[in-house]
Amino acid sequence: MSFNLCLLFLVLHLPAAVHGVDRYTREDFPVDFVFGSGTSAYQYEGAAFKDGRTRSIWDTYAHSGHTNGAHGDVACDGYHKNKDDIQLMVAMGLEAFRFSISWSRLIPNGRGPINQKGLQYYNNFIDELISHGIQPHITLHHMDLPQALQDEYGGWLSRKIVKDFTAFADVCFRNFGDRVLYWTPVNEANVFAVGGYDQGIIPPGRCSARTSCSCGNSSIETYIVGHNILLAHSAVVRLYREKYKATQKGYLGFNIYTVWYEPYTNATEDVLATQRANDFIIGWLINPLIFGDYPEIVKKNAQTRIPTFTKHESEQIKGSIDFIGVNHYATAYVKDNSSLLEMDNREFSADMAAQITGAQSDTPPDMYPVLPSGLYGVLDYLKQVYGNQPIYVHENGQRMRRNGTLNDTPRVEYFHAYIGSTLDAVRNGSNIKGYFAWTFLDCLELLDGYESCLRLLLCRSG
Ligand SMILES: *[C@@H]1O[C@H](CO)[C@@H](O)[C@H](O)[C@H]1NC(C)=O
Ligand SMILES: *[C@@H]1O[C@H](CO)[C@@H](O)[C@H](O)[C@H]1NC(C)=O
Ligand SMILES: *[C@@H]1O[C@H](CO)[C@@H](O)[C@H](O)[C@H]1NC(C)=O
Ligand SMILES: *[C@@H]1O[C@H](CO)[C@@H](O)[C@H](O)[C@H]1NC(C)=O
Ligand SMILES: *[C@@H]1O[C@H](CO)[C@@H](O)[C@H](O)[C@H]1NC(C)=O
Secondary structure (H helix, E strand, C coil): CCCCCCCEECCCCCCCCCCCCCCCCHHHCCCCCEEEEECCHHHHCCCCCCCCCCCEHHHHHHCCCCCCCCCCCCCCCHHHHHHHHHHHHHHHCCCEEEEECCHHHHCCCCCCCCCHHHHHHHHHHHHHHHHCCCEEEEEEECCCCEHHHHHHHCHHHCCHHHHHHHHHHHHHHHHHCCCCCEEEEECCHHHHHHHHHCCCCCCCCCCCCCCCCCCCCCCCHHHHHHHHHHHHHHHHHHHHHHHCHHHHCCEEEEEEEEEEEEECCCCHHHHHHHHHHHHHHHHHHHHHHHHCCCCHHHHHHHHHHCCCCCHHHHHHHCCCCCEEEEEEEEEEEEEECHHHHHCCCCCHHHHCCEEEEECCCCCCCCCCCCCHHHHHHHHHHHHHHHCCCCEEEEECCCCEECCCCCCCHHHHHHHHHHHHHHHHHHHCCCCEEEEEEECCECCCECCCECCEECCCECCCCC
């Protein structure tokens, strides 16, 4: 998922020199380091209404005019063409593949009976990957909650989600866990909560501004959703550790969207604002997983609008990760704006008390500037702040306007530079276990529909 948490863009002139090793080969990485690529169910599978699948909140969002008519009804048609795709993965030399399970395909009502056709689809896909020597890495929720649960109790806004999500995970572990070692319960939890409930620009499209959202409350819902995601994630991890870990021996991680933040100036206020941006975008959800509670500044600025953990919940959440999944695309600049704290009923982004502006160099506005020091910065920051947890770079890639050409030189340059900075971080002691390029095939993008793409392959040949 390519997604920018910054709404404003400002042109800054950046030095052309690029940080990062320039010459490297596969052999420079540790032997157990994996290279892969990935997709998500709604962006890849298609067959949206086939063989018993029901709507998710992403189907609903895409079909209500938010994405210029782009939707995933057919998408890459992976539901029918995945065997061909696995041949392409083999030809590319992928060692691992990251994909998500469509909850509403596997359990159409969100809870209750399993859809046998859905079960068969995922079983076949996993078997086919493994028989070609490709390691499956599975995400359980990639922005696609079953619409049935959204309608019934408001989805992630309700604590009822914890029980249903854990039961869904149980079905996945029971049926696929004999062959799958790497699990990420929730993709980009921070983007899902902020984009879906503060800004209203991704499913389920809720926010306070009635001009863009028909319902929602940006000053409280983002925090409630983040809280429920942590409760649900940790309940799933507890289930796995109690019931499956001894026999299946797998690993569970938490995935976040990261931006590398640079202070806009060297003034103390901007340096502190940059730390706040890290505390809100990364620390908000990662601190509880490592230390058992939200960062002090988040609690202070969100006041009573952020829920609190009981002692028991805090103990369950603390330590409930085996790795951190990092999605990274871009660098941004942070400028203090403490006057935002004077607003009543302020929203998540105002609690941060900062203005965030995207970095641009001479790169065309619809592409990411090539700043691999940003990925290095994120990896080094996570190492230093969170005690060098194992990390997978789950998503990284260049966004380009779809123009029907295979002339992908800018994308090659982007990957070359960012993989180089990953190697730099490995060499400076970061515990990085793998790198996944986003995305395997040209697919539906959340914010751009089919207008832009981050693909490795333009299309299947033949
Ligand atoms: C959001 O919730 C807060 C706290 O309950 C309330 O004071 C505020 O009026 C609500 N805002 C909207 C837009 O509903
Ligand atoms: C901040 O200070 C550093 C070191 O003195 C300097 O390299 C950098 O250009 C300064 N940044 C800004 C935005 O002034
Ligand atoms: C701070 O935020 C307020 C409210 O959004 C805005 O009016 C003001 O221009 C911002 N100040 C700066 C320096 O960006
Ligand atoms: C397609 O877009 C890329 C990136 O913007 C650009 O480098 C390339 O020249 C474009 N090709 C055509 C045929 O427009
Ligand atoms: C390398 O890692 C060490 C230890 O975490 C850290 O202090 C240092 O700043 C890092 N070096 C660079 C160049 O980032």
